[in-house]
Amino acid sequence: MKDYKAWCFDLDGTVYRGESPIAEAVELIGWLRKEGNRVFFVTNNSALTPSRQADKLERMGIVASPEEIMTSSLATAGFLLEQHGRMDVEMIGEEGLREALEGAGHRIVTEGGEAVVVGIDRQIGYERLASACLSVSAGARFIATNGDRAFPTERGFVPGNGAFAGLIESTTGVRPTVIGKPEVHMLAEISSRHDLRKEEMILVGDNYETDIRAGLRFGIDTLHVDTGVTRTADLAGFNEQPTYQLSTLADWPF
Structure with a gap:
């Protein structure tokens, strides 16, 4: 097992489940900090702003x-700005997505947007979903912050953003452009911002379809931990394997 300068951790299912920290992850992250390693958090969850996400981690004993x-909201806002400039955006999502879009100069509208951006929204109602479907059918660009159909909480698996995006796709026949993992936008942004080479980075995650695939696509080492979505026993069914497979992060030699 080689040394890495930058550890990129998924959050849901890797560092915590809902409001419950995963003790082995907290311990490993603390040790990495003491050893002088750089630690980043790469989450498909679009709901929280980076500041509120940092507060949540602090409550769990993790300094960040x-x-x-890096959130899928930040990556989505940056992608739209780079590809299309400032836009009128019809948004399904929470505080993290709104702050990211407005921070990038986009204008939030309630209907008739140039783009429909879908993030997790735990207060969503029928009319907002219907309006999003109508706008996509009328030609608005359809962007999903991520494609996670479910994510783990302390209660079990609950609907993720991909479930909402899938409803709109099913209604309109239009597939969304997905920004979060397994796409590489967030990892590329971390590498660029912090002048990191790919051989210095490792991605740690529980979900093969999102976390591990993102690392493989970006060309960095990956560590799968069996604490969330994808079970270790199921990894054999995939053609490309993660660099490391651990039952828990306590098994990493530190």
């Missing part, structure tokens, strides 16, 4: 600055 947290 907002600059070390």
